[in-house]
Amino acid sequence: MRRLFNLVLFLAVLCLAACSDESKSAPDGVVSLSPALTELICHLGQEDRLIARSTACDWPESVKSLPTAGNFAEPELERILAMKPALVVSNEFVNPKDADALRQAGIAVELHPCDGFNDYREWVSLMGKLLDCPNEAETELKRTNDHIAGFESELKTSQKKPLRALYVIWDSPLLTAGADSLPDAVGRLAGLENIVKTEKGYPSISLEFVLKEDPDVIVWFAHGKDWKSNPSWSGIRAIREGRVLVPRDDSALLRPGPRIFDGIADLKSDLETMFAGKESSEDAQP
Amino acid sequence: MKTARIILIYLAAALAAAVCGVLFGAARIPLSEFVQDGALNPIVELRIVRTAAAAVVGASLAVSGLIFQAVLRNSLAEPYLLGVSGGAGLGAAGAILLGFSAWGFMSVPLFALLGAVTANVLVFAAVRRRTAEELLLGGVMIGTLASSLLMVLITFSHSRDMAGVVWWMLGSVQNVDPARQLAPAAVLLAAATVFLLFRAGDVDLLTFGPEYAWNHGVNARLMTVVLLALASLLAAVTVSMAGIIGFCGLVVPHIVRRLHGGSHRKILIPAALAGAVFLMLADILGRVVSPVRELPVGMVTAAVGCPVFLWLLNRSRAGS
Numbered sequence: 001m002r003r004l005f006n007l008v009l010f011l012a013v014l015c016l017a018a019c020s021d022e023s024k025s026a027p028d029g030v031v032s033l034s035p036a037l038t039e040l041i042c043h044l045g046q047e048d049r050l051i052a053r054s055t056a057c058d059w060p061e062s063v064k065s066l067p068t069a070g071n072f073a074e075p076e077l078e079r080i081l082a083m084k085p086a087l088v089v090s091n092e093f094v095n096p097k098d099a100d101a102l103r104q105a106g107i108a109v110e111l112h113p114c115d116g117f118n119d120y121r122e123w124v125s126l127m128g129k130l131l132d133c134p135n136e137a138e139t140e141l142k143r144t145n146d147h148i149a150g151f152e153s154e155l156k157t158s159q160k161k162p163l164r165a166l167y168v169i170w171d172s173p174l175l176t177a178g179a180d181s182l183p184d185a186v187g188r189l190a191g192l193e194n195i196v197k198t199e200k201g202y203p204s205i206s207l208e209f210v211l212k213e214d215p216d217v218i219v220w221f222a223h224g225k226d227w228k229s230n231p232s233w234s235g236i237r238a239i240r241e242g243r244v245l246v247p248r249d250d251s252a253l254l255r256p257g258p259r260i261f262d263g264i265a266d267l268k269s270d271l272e273t274m275f276a277g278k279e280s281s282e283d284a285q286p
Numbered sequence: 287m288k289t290a291r292i293i294l295i296y297l298a299a300a301l302a303a304a305v306c307g308v309l310f311g312a313a314r315i316p317l318s319e320f321v322q323d324g325a326l327n328p329i330v331e332l333r334i335v336r337t338a339a340a341a342v343v344g345a346s347l348a349v350s351g352l353i354f355q356a357v358l359r360n361s362l363a364e365p366y367l368l369g370v371s372g373g374a375g376l377g378a379a380g381a382i383l384l385g386f387s388a389w390g391f392m393s394v395p396l397f398a399l400l401g402a403v404t405a406n407v408l409v410f411a412a413v414r415r416r417t418a419e420e421l422l423l424g425g426v427m428i429g430t431l432a433s434s435l436l437m438v439l440i441t442f443s444h445s446r447d448m449a450g451v452v453w454w455m456l457g458s459v460q461n462v463d464p465a466r467q468l469a470p471a472a473v474l475l476a477a478a479t480v481f482l483l484f485r486a487g488d489v490d491l492l493t494f495g496p497e498y499a500w501n502h503g504v505n506a507r508l509m510t511v512v513l514l515a516l517a518s519l520l521a522a523v524t525v526s527m528a529g530i531i532g533f534c535g536l537v538v539p540h541i542v543r544r545l546h547g548g549s550h551r552k553i554l555i556p557a558a559l560a561g562a563v564f565l566m567l568a569d570i571l572g573r574v575v576s577p578v579r580e581l582p583v584g585m586v587t588a589a590v591g592c593p594v595f596l597w598l599l600n601r602s603r604a605g606s
Contacts, residue, residue, distance in 0.1 A: 074441075172394070173453040173582075174462045199578050204453055206573055206580035207460055211329045212313035229390035232335075232461045235328030 025085030025110070027130070033072045034090045036114050039257035040127055041089075044136040051083055054090075059259070060252065072096075072248055081105055087130060091115075116185050117148060120256040140258065147261040151189040151268075162193035162254045163271065166215040166238070171230060173204045186253050186260065188218065190268040211235055217271065218244045221254060245270055289552045296559035300341065301406045303566040307337030310570055312577045338472075339462040340569040340583070341562035343528045344538075346475050346520040348561025349482065349554065351535030352542075353517040356550060357510055358418045365521035365535035368425035369405030369513060372432030374399045374525040377401020379436050379448040379451045383443045387450075392460065392466055394454065402522030404433055406515070416511050417496065419549055457529035457584030459569055467527045473525055478516055479558060486551035493548065531565070533591040538564050564591070 034039040036055040041050055047062065049058040052069040062278070069083070070076035073093045080088060080102065088102055091114045099109045110126065113119050123143060128137025165187055167177035177183035178199040187194060195213040196205060218238045220227065227233050227244060234240065247253050252263030313329055320330050350365035358367075366372075381387050381397035405428050410416065413424035440448055462468050482489065488509050491499040496506035521535065542557040565583065568590060572581040 062566055170450045170453070172391070172450075173456075173458050173580075174460075175449060175453065196578060202449075203579050204582075205578050206312050208312040208329055208573060209578050211332065224385060224389055225387060229389070229392070230461065231463045231465075232332065235332055 002208045029083065029085035029087070030131070031069050031077055031083065031085045031088045032057060032090070033070065033088065033094065034114055034121075035059070035251070036257035037089050037091075037123065037127075039255065039259060040120075040123060040140075041131065043258035044124075044127055044131065044133050044140065046127075046131045046133060049131060051085055052080070059257075059280055071203075075102075077101055080107070084169040084286075089130075093114070114256050116182055116256060117144070120144065121262075123256075138244060139171075140262075144261075147264075148189065151261075151264060155189070155191060158191065160191065162188075162191055163216040164195050164213070164274070165192040166195050166210055166213070166218045168218055168220050168222050168227075169202055171225045171227060171233070174210070175202055176205050177221075178203050182254060182256055183219070183221065186264055186267070189264050190271060192217070192219070192271070207232055207235075216243065217274070219267070220244050221250050223250055243274065245274060292546060292552070293316060293555050293559070296556045296563070297478075299563050300559045300566070303563045303570075304337050304341065307340065307566050308333045308572055311573050312580070334462050334567060335462060335468070337566055338464070339459040339468050339528065340565040342468060342472050342475055343459060343524045343531065344523045344561040344563070344565025345558040346471065346478075346532055346561070347531065347535035347565070348538040348542075349475070350517040350520040350524075351561075352539035352550070352554065352557045353482065354491065354535070355539055355543075356489050357457045357513050357517075358471060359493055359495065360422070361540065362536070363422075364532075366429075366525070366530070366532075367422060368409045368518045369428035369432060369529045370394045370402045370518050370521045370525060372429035373405025374398040374402035374522060375441070375451075375455055375530065376432045377404075378437045378454050378526075378529075379439050379443075382450050382454070383439050390528050391461075391463065395467060399522055399526035401432070402525055403519070405429065406518045406522065410511065410515065411422070412525045416507060418510055418514075421510070421514060453582070454529050456582035457531035457583055457587075458580070459528045459534055459565075460580065466487055471527055474520065475558070478520055479554065481516070482513075482554055483551060485509070485513075486549070486554060489550040490548070505524050529584065531587055533584075533587040534561055534565055534568075537591045537595045540595065543600060 028049050029051045030041065030049045032041055032050060033054040035054065035057045038050065038053050039059055041047065042060050042063065050063065050066055053063050054071045055065045055068045056071060057063055069080045072090050075088070075094060075098050077098055085107055087108045087110065089110045092111050094111050099111055103108050110130065112123065114123060121144060122146065124137050124140050128134045167183040167187065169175040169177060177194065177198055177202045178196050179194065180200045181202060184194045195215050196203065199205070215238050227239055238244065247263065248266045249263060252259040253267065305439050308330060311329065311333055315327060315329055320327055346468040347365055354363040354365060355361060377400050381394045386393050386397060409421060409424040409428045412428065413420045440451065472518060485600065488499065488504045490510060491502050491504050492506060496510065496540050497505040538561045542553050542560050546553050546556060568586040569583050571590065572583050572586045575581050
């Protein structure tokens with residue numbers, strides 16, 4: 001009888017210990033200051049753990065009901081500390097002093113770059129560990145690799161020459177996506193070739209360079225800006241001939257998150273429509 | 287040296303700079319390709335517009351700086367002193383960050399102009415005794431207030447919009463509408479130059495102080511307000527067209543005054559032409575440094591103007 005009692009006691013203690021470990025490894029209070037990471041957390045089925053988001057986090061629709069806690073570069077420290085989260089995740093642009101202040105308050109802080117597919121894969125693995133959902137993370141990693149392999153294989157089998165593209169992030173001054181940027185990687189999978197090859201990041205380039213390169217298509221990420229009223233743009237042949245493509249949802253393409261492959265598929269399809277007939281290209285203009 | 291000869295020399299320099307502005311850029315274009323299929327090569331067309339814009343902006347800033355330095359009797363005076371840069375920055379940032387830039391290409395320049403003129407009007411309205419010194423202090427205060435409000439806007443902005451504001455503030459003559467921006471700015475510059483040539487004697491007298499000018503029959507207070515308002519309007523129009531371009535309005539009038547004396551009738555047109563040359567050359571330098579990127583012209587003016595100015599300063603001191 002005593003043995004049985006000891007066994008039951010041992011099992012109960014073990015169970016309690018397991019439960020306490022579980023709560024340690026899977027924090028319930030998560031603050032995400034990056035839209036891409038917010039999307040990833042929700043995609044992994046961990047939305048319930050989110051207690052706050054950044055001002056830019058707007059997908060899925062349900063996260064809009066969460067309180068905001070600043071943006072990726074400037075977290076609102078007081079508000080975050082008052083929420084007492086277990087974990088804050090964002091990209092590397094958070095001021096190190098802010099990150100230290102959060103860590104000193106006992107909050108785990110994970111800051112890593114989130115610029116391309118490799119960064120995304122690393123974040124998926126990390127989230128799998130941090131949020132204790134390794135199976136979901138594994139599934140997402142496989143989905144990511146399958147999609148990339150699929151797009152690459154389509155490019156290999158296609159006989160078409162890549163279309164030379166200019167990615168417009170901002171129109172005046174002209175900010176574009178450089179060689180190692182996310183739009184560059186995304187565009188490559190959609191069958192585009194960036195005309196900016198030597199500059200990295202998001203450089204400001206000269207209109208003269210664009211005129212000289214004469215891109216086949218302009219992918220317009222400058223949401224809400226109009227290329228038609230700017231006289232400096234009228235010299236560019238792609239503008240004159242209506243080959244400007246406005247992505248259906250630029251956030252899907254500019255965020256390295258789970259929706260990025262839908263964005264690439266849409267971009268690819270819109271490009272095919274644009275170059276199949278002139279009428280379609282005019283439809284693409286806002 | 288006679289005034290006509292000085293003007294001819296500056297005019298020749300301006301023409302040479304303009305030709306260089308059309309010939310040189312990020313792309314190498316042979317003369318045979320300047321005209322293609324009966325139409326001007328778009329790259330050449332772009333260069334002509336931006337070279338003309340650099341000339342008008344540079345000349346306007348130099349004339350504006352010349353008047354500020356003369357009226358305020360302060361060698362550190364520059365065109366943006368009466369709150370123009372802060373007001374224009376706030377107007378442009380407001381247009382970009384609050385989404386008005388979606389109204390079309392002209393919305394940002396118009397908001398910048400509105401901000402600059404509003405800041406200017408506020409300075410004149412807020413300062414009761416409109417002496418040069420008090421207007422200067424009022425300008426610093428309104429400029430500081432506008433800059434603080436700009437920071438508030440930036441704090442609530444998205445990163446992409448913020449990049450647009452920062453780049454706008456660095457200054458560029460790349461995106462200038464020839465009909466809606468360049469032509470009105472050129473007309474204003476021409477009108478201001480003619481007016482100032484007629485009133486150059488009054489400007490000369492004001493450099494000796496308002497009492498001295500008053501004793502020689504000039505309504506010093508009225509003339510101070512008129513001249514500063516005109517100089518600020520010139521600066522406001524340039525800033526709405528090309529962003530905030532520093533150094534040109536500070537350094538060029540200095541150099542011209544040191545080279546040719548203090549008679550404003552003699553140095554007004556040389557100063558305007560020197561400003562045009564300075565900014566045209568700065569713009570060329572900004573676009574030939576890299577075949578892809580472009581250096582903001584405001585950065586080039588500071589980088590080039592500073593050592594040139596210090597060299598001239600030391601040279602003239604050694605001479606004296």
